[in-house]
Amino acid sequence: MTEIKGSVAVVTGGASGIGLGIATQLVAEGATVVIADVEAAALERAAQQIGATAIAVDVSDPAGVEALAAAVIDTFGRVDIVVNNAGIGPQAPISELTLADWRFVIDVNLYGVIHGVHTFLPLLEANEEGGHIVNTGSMASFDPQPGLGAYAVTKFGVAALTEVLRKELKESGSRVSATYLAPGTVRTNIKDSLRNRGDAGASALFDVDISQGPAGELRWQDPVDTGRVVTRAIRNDDAYAITHPEWWEMVEEHNETVERAFMKYPPL
Numbered sequence: 001m002t003e004i005k006g007s008v009a010v011v012t013g014g015a016s017g018i019g020l021g022i023a024t025q026l027v028a029e030g031a032t033v034v035i036a037d038v039e040a041a042a043l044e045r046a047a048q049q050i051g052a053t054a055i056a057v058d059v060s061d062p063a064g065v066e067a068l069a070a071a072v073i074d075t076f077g078r079v080d081i082v083v084n085n086a087g088i089g090p091q092a093p094i095s096e097l098t099l100a101d102w103r104f105v106i107d108v109n110l111y112g113v114i115h116g117v118h119t120f121l122p123l124l125e126a127n128e129e130g131g132h133i134v135n136t137g138s139m140a141s142f143d144p145q146p147g148l149g150a151y152a153v154t155k156f157g158v159a160a161l162t163e164v165l166r167k168e169l170k171e172s173g174s175r176v177s178a179t180y181l182a183p184g185t186v187r188t189n190i191k192d193s194l195r196n197r198g199d200a201g202a203s204a205l206f207d208v209d210i211s212q213g214p215a216g217e218l219r220w221q222d223p224v225d226t227g228r229v230v231t232r233a234i235r236n237d238d239a240y241a242i243t244h245p246e247w248w249e250m251v252e253e254h255n256e257t258v259e260r261a262f263m264k265y266p267p268l
């Protein structure tokens with residue numbers, strides 16, 4: 001079990017939204033926190049606001065994530081908690097996505113997490129007391145919706161990565177563990193995700209503020225409360241950190257469709 005008080009934590013995508021909420025809560029619980037983000041100005045502001053250290057990184061660049069880890073070790077001597085959270089949420093129907101669109105979403109949302117795990121896992125394993133990895137996915141990995149094809153592909157990937165990692169760590173008796181964070185609707189800047197894309201060329205992706213549609217009726221969580229969900233999951237070594245337990249019915253409906261497919265025919 002990773003002790004939060006006195007730990008050194010790194011949160012990617014920490015300049016805004018859920019990452020900033022998680023970082024705020026980690027600071028409140030006594031961690032020394034590094035926030036890492038691609039938006040330099042917002043990152044500096046956020047770090048000052050919550051009393052964290054800012055380190056600029058583009059998580060889609062493996063060398064950048066290595067440099068982030070090296071800077072954290074140089075400054076603090078160790079790292080105990082890593083939250084691979086940086087992500088984007090633009091939409092487009094699968095039939096319209098360009099290959100550059102696929103690559104952009106996968107590079108940030110899936111490779112960003114892969115780079116974080118690949119780089120930080122050996123550092124956590126080197127600690128006598130181990131450590132904890134939290135990977136931010138989405139409810140979209142439990143019940144994917146139209147328009148979110150590229151996004152859901154990455155979130156299924158992050159879910160698979162985290163579940164397998166957790167099982168392998170338990171099997172090997174490691175003192176490092178992993179949690180899959182599956183946020184529902186949280187009040188953040190994800191509705192403006194394309195701000196983090198350079199010149200895209202031809203692209204079908206567009207930003208959507210889903211709070212302006214039917215989803216506006218849902219419960220929208222404050223990111224610091226998402227942070228509380230995360231620190232509780234770290235303290236209890238939970239496999240999943242769930243922000244919207246009331247959405248189970250929707251997930252169950254999805255799972256029942258799978259169950260019906262299993263039951264439809266006898267074995268051949």
Ligand SMILES: NC(=O)c1ccc[n+]([C@@H]2O[C@H](COP(=O)([O-])OP(=O)(O)OC[C@H]3O[C@@H](n4cnc5c(N)ncnc54)[C@H](O)[C@@H]3O)[C@@H](O)[C@H]2O)c1
Nearest residue numbers: 013016017018038058059086087138183185186188189190
């Ligand atoms: N907001 C929600 O309702 C919701 C729901 C489910 C999942 N999520 C997930 O939560 C995570 C955080 O998103 P958010 O909602 O807080 O959005 P946000 O836009 O408020 O924050 C995302 C942060 O990630 C940073 N970022 C983007 N690309 C980056 C890159 N290549 N390298 C480093 N940093 C980068 C952004 O600059 C930003 O600070 C994402 O993985 C998203 O998929 C959000």
